[in-house]
Amino acid sequence: MRAQKNYGRLPNQATEKRAKGSVPIKPEMRGAKMRRRDDNELEKLAWQLRGELGLANVYRLDGMTLLTRLKATFKGFNYRRVHDGSLGSAEAQYDSAERCISITESTLGSLSDFEVDHSRGARALFTLAHEVSHFVLKHDGRLNRAFERAAYEKASAKYRALETDADSFAACLLAPMRLIDPLWPVETIQRKFGISRRAAEIRLGEKQREQRFLEGKKRPLPAGVREFLREMKQKGYDIQADLDGNE
């Protein structure tokens, strides 16, 4: 198998949709052991997915567009509208055996509620993005998204890990780091990406941390740290840092 610089793999794709010059994404080996991805990988995979769907630079994703493009791009993927209450207390569900997202009528309806009620729209969009994440991350099983999770679900560490990863990936997909300006107020991020206030706060915090990290790399080390490292160097430790920088 050819080595591929890839951030994990997206699910099997319908090949005829491939844009000229783009890197083919190989089908995942069946039965391959699932590996959890770190935040950075999730971010990159989400960005890759947006690209594949032709939604790279769209701020607020439209739920229906997301579903129809997924269906057009990924072989076997499907979605269906179901009556409210037919998923129990869940608003949506992903079934890996069918590669299908079931979504309740009221949740589908709320996807277009942004102008009327931002939080209702944001909640529906996040629910959808969460189920999409289960598909993209190739989680196994029939995974519900309910307002209140059952106690037995909370008890399972494996289930919690899947849910946490799906939430993280959903946030990356809805509000990619690359599209966030660290100087924007929380309200702007909320509105631009169609996410909740809490999600916007978290994404902004992450963006600002990333920004500080990038700026920090260019900044010389503080005098105290330089002094410490100089001493370590004199003692024979292999110190690579620039110890002559000015503050």
Ligand SMILES: [Zn+2]
């Ligand atoms: Zn879930």
